[in-house]
Amino acid sequence: xxxxxxxxxxxxxxxxxxxxxxxxxxxxxxxxxxxxxxxxxxxxxxxxxxxxxxxxxxxxxxxxxxxxxxxxxxxxxxxxxxxxxxxxxxxxxxxxxxxxxxxxxxxxxxxxxxxxxxxxxxxxxxxxxxxxxxxxxxxxxxxxxxxxxxxxxxxxxxxxxxxxxxxxxxxxxxxxxxxxxxxxxxxxxxxxxxxxxxxxxxxxxxxxxxxxxxxxxxxxxxxxxxxxxxxxxxxxxxxxxxxxxxxxxxxxxxxxxxxxxxxxxxxxxxxxxxxxxxxxxxxxxxxxxxxxxxxxxxxxxxxxxxxxxxxxxxxxxxxxxxxxxxxxxxxxxxxxxxxxxxxxxxxxxxxxxxxxxxxxxxxxxxxxxxxxxxxxxxxxxxxxxxxxxxxxxxxxxxxxxxxxxxxxxxxx
Amino acid sequence: xxxxxxxxxxxxxxxxxxxxxxxxxxxxxxxxxxxxxxxxxxxxxxxxxxxxxxxxxxxxxxxxxxxxxxxxxxxxxxxxxxxxxxxxxxxxxxxxxxxxxxxxxxxxxxxxxxxxxxxxxxxxxxxxxxxxxxxxxxxxxxxxxxxxxxxxxxxxxxxxxxxxxxxxxxxxxxxxxxxxxxxxxxxxx
Numbered sequence: 001x002x003x004x005x006x007x008x009x010x011x012x013x014x015x016x017x018x019x020x021x022x023x024x025x026x027x028x029x030x031x032x033x034x035x036x037x038x039x040x041x042x043x044x045x046x047x048x049x050x051x052x053x054x055x056x057x058x059x060x061x062x063x064x065x066x067x068x069x070x071x072x073x074x075x076x077x078x079x080x081x082x083x084x085x086x087x088x089x090x091x092x093x094x095x096x097x098x099x100x101x102x103x104x105x106x107x108x109x110x111x112x113x114x115x116x117x118x119x120x121x122x123x124x125x126x127x128x129x130x131x132x133x134x135x136x137x138x139x140x141x142x143x144x145x146x147x148x149x150x151x152x153x154x155x156x157x158x159x160x161x162x163x164x165x166x167x168x169x170x171x172x173x174x175x176x177x178x179x180x181x182x183x184x185x186x187x188x189x190x191x192x193x194x195x196x197x198x199x200x201x202x203x204x205x206x207x208x209x210x211x212x213x214x215x216x217x218x219x220x221x222x223x224x225x226x227x228x229x230x231x232x233x234x235x236x237x238x239x240x241x242x243x244x245x246x247x248x249x250x251x252x253x254x255x256x257x258x259x260x261x262x263x264x265x266x267x268x269x270x271x272x273x274x275x276x277x278x279x280x281x282x283x284x285x286x287x288x289x290x291x292x293x294x295x296x297x298x299x300x301x302x303x304x305x306x307x308x309x310x311x312x313x314x315x316x317x318x319x320x321x322x323x324x325x326x327x328x329x330x331x332x333x334x335x336x337x338x339x340x341x342x343x344x345x346x347x348x349x350x351x352x353x354x355x356x357x358x359x360x361x362x363x364x365x366x367x368x369x370x371x372x373x374x375x376x377x378x379x380x381x382x383x384x385x386x387x388x389x390x391x392x393x394x395x396x397x398x399x400x401x402x403x404x405x406x407x408x409x410x411x412x
Numbered sequence: 413x414x415x416x417x418x419x420x421x422x423x424x425x426x427x428x429x430x431x432x433x434x435x436x437x438x439x440x441x442x443x444x445x446x447x448x449x450x451x452x453x454x455x456x457x458x459x460x461x462x463x464x465x466x467x468x469x470x471x472x473x474x475x476x477x478x479x480x481x482x483x484x485x486x487x488x489x490x491x492x493x494x495x496x497x498x499x500x501x502x503x504x505x506x507x508x509x510x511x512x513x514x515x516x517x518x519x520x521x522x523x524x525x526x527x528x529x530x531x532x533x534x535x536x537x538x539x540x541x542x543x544x545x546x547x548x549x550x551x552x553x554x555x556x557x558x559x560x561x562x563x564x565x566x567x568x569x570x571x572x573x574x575x576x577x578x579x580x581x582x583x584x585x586x587x588x589x590x591x592x593x594x595x596x597x598x599x600x601x
Contacts, residue, residue: 047582070458
């Protein structure tokens with residue numbers, strides 16, 4: 001029996017979802033052989049077969065373990081999801097408020113400190129002990145054995161025996177003892193600070209570790225300031241800055257939480273000059289290069305961006321073919337994490353250090369595309385024009401021209 | 413089940429270990445690649461752990477937790493999924509000749525899937541989710557309706573409109589055709 005085109009369309013969709021019977025599939029094949037329109041429509045649905053065949057990128061074992069611990073801990077701490085408190089209320093206005101609150105919870109990271117794992121205690125700073133605690137939402141955070149806590153939009157890992165004060169309004173951590181690793185994304189116009197009694201670390205978007213003796217930057221760049229605000233210098237990725245041992249305020253480590261830096265001893269000793277020590281990862285041998293690239297690609301496919309970076313960092317020094325691919329993976333790893341500023345930095349490194357490679361062309365276009373997709377029209381226009389000037393017949397020339405025309409079109 | 417209702421950590425842990433990978437896969441299928449996957453899976457299990465008291469046993473535990481995962485994914489899609497940059501793919505035959513050795517196939521397949529998910533971002537979340545549950549996750553119309561809390565008629569309508577919109581989106585990107593053909597290993601036209 002011949003299928004009608006309308007029924008063929010329904011069977012086509014059912015067959016892609018695995019719902020058609022063998023008889024229906026046979027009928028469909030017969031119809032597609034003689035009906036060009038239905039055949040073309042069926043072909044357009046091949047995209048679905050590609051999605052079915054592509055194994056979704058799941059969580060790494062470590063990530064799954066983090067989820068397990070956090071879910072169990074969250075259940076122990078909180079009896080019910082916050083938004084469900086709104087459910088019994090039937091009034092339309094209340095429902096709208098609940099929806100808005102849920103929307104904002106997803107769109108914007110919460111400013112309330114949230115324990116992710118470990119033994120972390122959070123208590124409000126007692127009024128009168130610090131400067132205007134009620135106004136800036138200051139809380140004291142302690143951990144004896146280490147743990148993870150979310151502070152605003154920063155993922156924070158506390159070392160053992162760590163005490164700090166988080167000032168939400170100032171986006172500032174005051175480290176009193178121990179060490180803290182901050183992982184934070186760039187937010188335009190907003191800086192994040194870690195203050196110690198002797199120096200201040202200011203960051204735009206990066207990952208870095210601070211203790212009372214210094215700072216080590218894993219990604220991005222941080223600026224080190226004196227407590228009086230005077231700039232000391234910058235610490236770039238893979239480098240560290242340390243106070244000389246004789247001026248390290250170790251005496252405070254075992255004592256009670258001292259007052260905020262603004263209430264610190266009135267005449268602190270002068271901050272020493274910046275001393276930058278190389279802390280580059282160990283270098284891998286040349287025969288490890290291809291294997292590390294393949295492993296890093298797989299890590300990236302699993303969404304494990306940090307692992308991908310750890311795999312490629314030791315092969316940056318190898319020959320051009322390996323090094324450029326390692327740099328591309330490094331840049332892509334930031335994209336996977338949604339760290340666009342770092343990704344742009346990574347791609348620019350590819351363009352700058354490997355200008356005559358195919359990857360440089362892709363990277364140059366990627367930078368312009370990222371600028372465009374994040375609303376930085378001027379930078380996007382400049383980037384796209386730069387790409388077209390450099391690769392007038394390049395692989396992305398058509399897309400670059402189209403995108404540039406869209407950016408330069410007069411408003412309707 | 414009684415242990416889960418009583419918030420017994422060992423029971424909740426066992427529940428997580430049985431269902432975690434499946435929940436990851438469902439959410440990843442519905443939202444596409446996103447750096448927020450970990451948060452979404454965590455949200456799903458926290459909601460499940462806190463809702464065991466309301467589980468009436470009318471469906472299997474797997475169906476019940478899938479329903480929660482679908483709602484979490486829908487919520488995320490409505491808010492806007494964060495994406496990694498879908499780098500443009502190089503059409504077959506135009507690859508750079510001096511490209512470094514690498515796992516090209518794997519990268520291309522991953523990038524194509526990302527690009528297709530980015531296309532799906534152009535379809536309303538309710539329609540997209542119903543469509544993917546039916547075509548990719550192989551759920552029946554009745555199952556999709558139960559998972560999304562919609563009627564059968566509404567579910568059919570959503571799937572049908574999503575199909576039409578996806579076809580239009582694919583047509584609007586003619587460069588995708590050869591890449592999809594290559595990924596499938598045979599031309600469909």
